[in-house]
Amino acid sequence: MRSADRRSPRAARRALPPGLFAAPTLAWLALFFIAPVGLVFWYSLGRKPGLYQTHSNDVLTMGRYHEALSDTFLTSFMGTLRIGLAGTALCLAIGLPFAYWLAVKVRPQRRFVVLALVLVPFWTNFLIRTIGWQVVLSPEGFASRTMQGLGLIDKPFSMLFTPGAVLLGVVYNYLPMMILPLYVALDRIDGSLREASKDLGADRWRTALQITLPLARPGIVAGLLLVFIPLMGDYVTASVLGGARGNMVGQLIASQFQQGQNWALGSAMAIVLILVIALTILATAVAGIACTWLLTHRRRRELAGIAEGSPA
Secondary structure (H helix, E strand, C coil), rough: CHHHHCHHHHHHHHCCCCCCCCCCHHHHHHHHHHHHHHHHHHHHHEECCCCCCCCECCCCHHHHHHHHHHHHHCCCHHHHHHHHHHHHHHHHHHHHHHHHHHHHCCHHHHHHHHHHHHHHHHHCCCCHHHHHHHHCCCCEEEEEEEHHHHHCCCCCCCCCCCCHHHHHHHHHHHHHHHHHHHHHHCCCCCCHHHHHHHHHCCCCCHHHHHHHHHHHHHHHHHHHHHHHHHHHCCCCCHHHHHHHHHCCCCHHHHHHCCCCCHHHHHHHHHHHHHHHCCCCCHHHHHHHHHHHHHHHHHHHHHHHHCCCCCCC
């Protein structure tokens, strides 16, 4: 019969190529990531031919990478790396307790309000938020007047154009990107697992270390990546709050494209920054996997020892 020859919808879907549904994602990745990075890499192989020209690829060379690895770039990169690691660690230290409180302690009816308080500042323009901190941290700003009113200082105080101001700005700007994946991961954890851990005699810290944190690991990893990667390339916060003392690699790269009009050198610096960020993430991932393996191996040895010592 003709109806018997017709395949079911499930069979028709199975007949499609396995990677067909991933094609839009792959096309988006190729168009907005691989192609721009490839173009930047192509520019990095060129040179600046003249004073009023930005680049030329008539002669391909790796000389711009030698120029990119100058003392100025390495000094700026080390400062950027310190701010990136410190800012990411502070975002995790602040975001993890807050996300746990939001996912576990806050009533479901009120979570939307708290999430809105987190997201509304994040939806505000990035530059406006950073300039707002410039006003707060200025000598005539709210922080200085408050400390003078409390008698903590005798004269106006300013944190502007210091590494501390840059660190404060990046933590404020990127904290929501840490809170959201942590909240999603913690909200998906079944509360009965924590209750079972407590019933078996584990205290709150042991339950957090052995139950909550391992199950929230995908959210922690996502939050670390969402904060660390854009933070390393940020130059708006450093320009507004740091000035010359808060110089970061992003400022140095942007200056090559804008003021210096040297697209080849700026592209080489950008490629070096991308590679170093990738290597930093890879090294951190390897260290995390090694620590996880050691903890798991230790836990298995403890359980094996308990099993051998238990009566038959």
